[in-house]
Amino acid sequence: MQLSFKNGAAQTLAQLPTGSQAYLERLDLPEEMSQRLMELGFLPGTSVVAAGSAPGGDPRIFRVDGSEIALRRDTACRLYISAEPIPDLDQI
Amino acid sequence: MSDSGSCHGAAPQTVSRKEGHYVALVGPPNAGKSTLFNRLTGLRQKVANFPGVTVEHHVGRVKDSTGRELFVVDLPGIYSMTPRSEDEQVTYDVLTGAKESLGLPDGIILILDSTNLQRHLVLAAPVLALGLPTLVVLNMADDLEARGGKVDPSALAREIGAPVALISAASGQGVERVVQFLQGTGARPVVPQPRVELPVLPNLPARRRWAGRVGLQAGYTPPAPPEWTRRLDRIFLHPVLGPLIFLVVVLAVFQGIFTGAQPMMDGVESLIGWSGERLGNLLPEGILRSLLVEGVWGGVGSVVVFLPQILLLFLFIGILEDSGYLARAAVIADRTMSRVGLQGKAFIPLLSAYACAVPAIMATRTIENKRDRLATVLIAPFMTCSARLPVYTLLIAAFVPNTPIVGQLLGLQAAVLLGLYLLGFAAAVGTALLLRSTVLRHAKTTFVMELPAYRRPSLRSLLLRLIDRAVIFLKRAGTVILLVTVLLWVLAHLPYKDGKAPPIEESIAGQIGRAVEPAIQPLGFNWKIGIGLITSLAAREVIVGTLGTIYGIENAEQDSPPLIESLRKDLTPGGAFALMIFFAFAMQCFSTVAIVRRELGSWAWPAAQFAYMGLLAYFGALATNQLWLHFR
Numbered sequence: 001m002q003l004s005f006k007n008g009a010a011q012t013l014a015q016l017p018t019g020s021q022a023y024l025e026r027l028d029l030p031e032e033m034s035q036r037l038m039e040l041g042f043l044p045g046t047s048v049v050a051a052g053s054a055p056g057g058d059p060r061i062f063r064v065d066g067s068e069i070a071l072r073r074d075t076a077c078r079l080y081i082s083a084e085p086i087p088d089l090d091q092i
Numbered sequence: 093m094s095d096s097g098s099c100h101g102a103a104p105q106t107v108s109r110k111e112g113h114y115v116a117l118v119g120p121p122n123a124g125k126s127t128l129f130n131r132l133t134g135l136r137q138k139v140a141n142f143p144g145v146t147v148e149h150h151v152g153r154v155k156d157s158t159g160r161e162l163f164v165v166d167l168p169g170i171y172s173m174t175p176r177s178e179d180e181q182v183t184y185d186v187l188t189g190a191k192e193s194l195g196l197p198d199g200i201i202l203i204l205d206s207t208n209l210q211r212h213l214v215l216a217a218p219v220l221a222l223g224l225p226t227l228v229v230l231n232m233a234d235d236l237e238a239r240g241g242k243v244d245p246s247a248l249a250r251e252i253g254a255p256v257a258l259i260s261a262a263s264g265q266g267v268e269r270v271v272q273f274l275q276g277t278g279a280r281p282v283v284p285q286p287r288v289e290l291p292v293l294p295n296l297p298a299r300r301r302w303a304g305r306v307g308l309q310a311g312y313t314p315p316a317p318p319e320w321t322r323r324l325d326r327i328f329l330h331p332v333l334g335p336l337i338f339l340v341v342v343l344a345v346f347q348g349i350f351t352g353a354q355p356m357m358d359g360v361e362s363l364i365g366w367s368g369e370r371l372g373n374l375l376p377e378g379i380l381r382s383l384l385v386e387g388v389w390g391g392v393g394s395v396v397v398f399l400p401q402i403l404l405l406f407l408f409i410g411i412l413e414d415s416g417y418l419a420r421a422a423v424i425a426d427r428t429m430s431r432v433g434l435q436g437k438a439f440i441p442l443l444s445a446y447a448c449a450v451p452a453i454m455a456t457r458t459i460e461n462k463r464d465r466l467a468t469v470l471i472a473p474f475m476t477c478s479a480r481l482p483v484y485t486l487l488i489a490a491f492v493p494n495t496p497i498v499g500q501l502l503g504l505q506a507a508v509l510l511g512l513y514l515l516g517f518a519a520a521v522g523t524a525l526l527l528r529s530t531v532l533r534h535a536k537t538t539f540v541m542e543l544p545a546y547r548r549p550s551l552r553s554l555l556l557r558l559i560d561r562a563v564i565f566l567k568r569a570g571t572v573i574l575l576v577t578v579l580l581w582v583l584a585h586l587p588y589k590d591g592k593a594p595p596i597e598e599s600i601a602g603q604i605g606r607a608v609e610p611a612i613q614p615l616g617f618n619w620k621i622g623i624g625l626i627t628s629l630a631a632r633e634v635i636v637g638t639l640g641t642i643y644g645i646e647n648a649e650q651d652s653p654p655l656i657e658s659l660r661k662d663l664t665p666g667g668a669f670a671l672m673i674f675f676a677f678a679m680q681c682f683s684t685v686a687i688v689r690r691e692l693g694s695w696a697w698p699a700a701q702f703a704y705m706g707l708l709a710y711f712g713a714l715a716t717n718q719l720w721l722h723f724r
Contacts, residue, residue: 037540
């Protein structure tokens with residue numbers, strides 16, 4: 001894997017190294033796509049673990065809210081993450 | 093079986109209000125909806141279309157202990173009550189009573205996966221808010237328990253104000269609770285008072301937080317992660333082993349469809365031949381016998397022969413799907429498919445299309461992205477389906493000598509056949525690329541796939557699915573083919589002269605053939621091939637039977653030579669190769685046109701597809717024949 005980011009340095013899910021965990025901050029995707037991902041558990045504030053990938057590294061597989069979801073890198077790079085839990089979720 | 097009903101006839105094609113009470117079965121994809129549906133209704137189910145939409149559903153009936161019958165409607169899976177796809181719209185319309193012919197359901201069975209309860213509970217809030225009598229079913233209780241998870245159904249029932257049943261649809265555990273609910277349906281519903289009013293939940297994050305709180309109150313302990321699934325995924329998605337296993341699986345399915353189905357197909361074929369002969373012996377010689385034996389029996393029989401192959405394909409796909417491997421296969425295939433403007437989920441339909449484009453196009457429903465689904469439907473008919481095989485086999489046997497190329501390993505005949513398969517594949521890839529740079533230029537392909545835990549497929553649900561497929565196939569293909577063969581038979585025997593059928597050349601069919609001859613002459617085809625091209629619009633393999641009939645009638649005076657001999661005399665090698673190329677490209681299949689129309693909901697797409705494939709076929713064949721004329 002060409003990613004040399006530390007967990008803290010990763011800004012999007014695409015950069016999150018396999019085996020690491022982060023919190024989802026926001027989804028920067030068209031309405032329909034982000035709605036679908038939110039239904040699958042990709043809600044802001046949720047903990048996401050990079051679980052693996054297809055042979056060749058794309059799509060990648062993420063563990064979120066009790067299930068495993070495969071996403072292409074070009075989708076994952078629009079999901080911004082943070083290393084710390086996000087407070088004040090109720091304001092979203 | 094835990095229901096008390098006895099086996100009855102079929103449910104009607106559409107459900108309507110008049111026919112009694114009905115209960116809607118809803119839930120997210122992968123929650124086990126179909127398994128529960130199969131368990132409740134068994135063989136008393138039918139595929140139905142809701143009026144006005146092209147989405148197919150299962151409707152089954154359950155008879156309770158008092159002899160009262162009610163319908164269970166299996167609705168498409170939804171993640172939320174915000175409809176976006178056509179499937180979700182149907183579910184939404186039914187639940188809100190927008191389908192006037194159907195009216196509001198008398199009850200709802202909401203089925204959720206207990207191993208992922210909190211995420212699935214998100215759907216409970218909007219469904220319960222509808223105010224209809226609802227049973228919340230928590231499925232996969234055995235899985236939950238085995239992995240150390242817990243939930244208190246009665247505490248959950250108090251929290252949400254609806255009865256809750258913890259069941260395992262696969263093993264049947266607890267299903268009697270669902271049957272009890274069905275029996276109470278239609279009577280005044282007994283609903284426990286909710287401890288708290290269900291809050292108004294404006295958006296998804298709020299609903300998810302609500303679900304989390306409710307789960308906590310219900311003593312929900314999530315199960316341990318599915319260790320087996322993770323272990324298996326380390327193998328199936330391994331950088332080296334993963335693609336290898338993938339290839340082996342694909343080749344095994346392929347080999348199974350062709351080699352494994354062959355004895356069964358031979359069996360069916362000889363059974364049809366034998367019974368046709370028997371039927372012929374029963375009838376006096378004359379028009380009726382000729383129509384029934386040559387027309388109806390021969391025509392319908394030529395399609396029924398493909399049944400074992402199609403069932404075997406669905407058996408393989410069913411096993412792969414139910415076990416959970418298919419989701420992984422789609423993930424592995426996605427990267428390659430994205431290069432030509434497709435996505436991983438298209439892999440399954442395209443593989444199926446090597447048997448038959450009709451079930452393949454139906455299988456594209458799993459692709460939610462409209463753009464990707466359209467692209468897959470449009471290229472699927474290029475895959476070399478099994479109906480092309482009889483045509484290829486006949487022409488190759490007649491015109492290609494079987495000289496060895498690579499020793500005993502590969503002969504020229506096999507090489508030509510392989511070439512034709514590759515040609516179809518190349519046409520599909522080329523068309524996908526063409527679509528990506530033209531009509532589908534602006535829409536983006538996407539891929540989002542939930543990977544379910546691996547499970548052992550249940551024999552019961554596999555069998556039910558096969559029966560379902562067999563009925564649909566026989567009904568659809570049977571009716572179309574029946575009509576066309578009877579029509580061809582009539583056209584080949586009219587107009588009557590002096591009380592008997594005219595020579596085929598002067599029949600209506602012959603005249604039609606002569607009329608198209610000028611257009612196809614540059615391709616190296618004569619009027620007889622012309623008739624075959626027209627009849628094979630119904631289904632490709634029909635041309636073999638048609639040519640057999642035409643040469644048979646033509647040579648009726650002498651000992652008729654085998655079809656291969658007649659073809660060799662009648663067609664140049666250039667024409668024969670042109671014919672193979674024509675069949676590789678042309679959309680000579682009425683069933684495919686009809687299914688594309690049904691799945692895409694308009695005639696415009698199948699018309700464009702038919703024209704595109706037809707032009708490609710015509711000019712491909714023209715080029716082939718002209719090249720041969722030039723270089724021979």
